[in-house]
Amino acid sequence: MAPLQITGQVLDVRRAGMYTVLSLTAPGLAERTRAGHFLNIGIGGEESGLLLRRSFAIYQVQSRGVYGGSVDIVVGVHGKGTQWLVDRRRHDNLSIVGPLGRPFTLPKEPANCILVGGGYGTAPLFMLADQLRERGCRVDVIAGAATEEKLFGTLEIKRAASTLTVTTDDGSLGVQGRVTDVLEDIITKTQADVVYACGPMGMLAAVAEIATARGVYSQCSVEESMACGVGVCMTCVLPVIGDDGITRMVRSCVEGPVFRGDRVRWSDVGTVPPDTLGAPTGGH
């Protein structure tokens, strides 16, 4: 279904640890959204000098209610654009384009699923957990971050999961270490069929490597810098192996952000591997 370009009004701005949750009116968005979709938001109004829209995973959507539908996103301040966003107040208007990208694909049969979120990467996993459970899947969640306040939504996600394992680099909450330190064990214990992951690229690479080595299917939602978010500029590419075995520089905004973990050439991200379709040849 085609993405919408709409004006959303800020309904609520609330703090959650290091993050800010923004609720916006978004009529029609919920009906189109599946877990793993993202949206992008214009920064600074009509005449803004910050031209590029900022992308955010869709955290929650409501299709009804007084506002005729709304959407929630989780914002971590990174630079100027995200700072501007968390400074918004009730009744401010924001330009929204979405839902964008390819969502997570759900198993056809009930399956054992592990959901791994790094930092605000847990945001799209809430909807995913609900959708998986509706299909009779077992859901185990691993949430990791550098420190406790960089975790998002661990209390809430517990409700949708059979087990929740928290890791922090500094041990401020849960197991001290990384999500990948506990992943192997949980794959074994739950006899996992699928691993879903969203978080920083380094984490995704490590998660995909473990899943693939264990013969478990994985889906990773990547975060690449984007200029347009709608597929027209070719900014957001990474090397991905196609069904035909050929590596291409693929747009993560339309062919992702969710990719099969075993198809992304994680160690080559940020380069054009020499065997990529159309890679520069020695002669040029």
Place this chain on the structure above:
Amino acid sequence: MSRALITSGPIDPTVNLPAVDMSTSLGYFETPAPVFTASGCAAAGKELDQFFDITQLGGIVTKSVMMNARSGRATPRMAETPSGMLNSIGLQGPGIDSFIENDLAWLRQRGARTVVSIAGGSVEEYGKLAAKLRTVDGISAIEVNISCPNVEDRGQVFACDPNSSAQVIQAVRRNSDTKIPIIAKLSPDVTSIVSIAQAVERAGADAVAVINTTLGMVINLETMRPALGGITGGLSGPAIRPMAVRCVWQIHQALPQLPILGMGGIRNGEDALQFILAGASAVSVGTVTFHDPSAPIRVQQELEIALAQRGFATLREAIGFAHRGPDVAVIEEEQE
């Protein structure tokens, strides 16, 4: 009242503005509408068609295509800059055969006016691309992106030298149907853009597209290295608009008969009007599409309003209007 007026934004919708004849032409390419997408900012139209009806535009200018598939450059390919951005995409694309088979076929079936942008690493490659396009229907014009390094001349950019620019245009002209207008796309990174425009006109260009991006650079302060994988990149967006208007002005002044497709940082109808008044016959909207995926059609609607507000009955009357002599009637009135 025309459709555009009904959807007016900042203008008071109660004011009845007359419809403006928005038709224009670039060489023999006659189009009912003057706003185009910019090459590399609209892919081949399909994605933007989700946001607005692309057949209502003057036309879609497709991403520059080369003979063979190209992977493009390493990431990061983009850095945001004040009112603009740098890009170093590196002409990623599927190659001409796949482009014709898939993208062009889709555009034709969709009924969109299409300007195909081509890019090459040698004069010969440009000629071959033109020959390929000669065999297919549904092309309104060819835009020739000459801001490419010439592999046969130590990587010198064609667009920076009048002779190389002319050679490319000759090769394209020779291999194209005589009825297909050829638009040479110029780089602003030259000492005299007029001399390049003169060279390509003599070589057979029917129009010029002005301007391509201008070379820029950003250093990432975290890594303390260049921010882009390609080190340097092309600067675009409102930041370059005054430079683009100046280029259009200079070319129109020197070569008033040469049609110009103007672009560079157009954000709204009034920006577009500046280009028209400076001498452009039509305009492209590029980078701002990333900010607002409906920008091309919105700019077209706003341009109609901006023209009507200034009393223009046709777009054609406004082309180059800023070059006119003193407004005698007004001066006399003031002297009374």
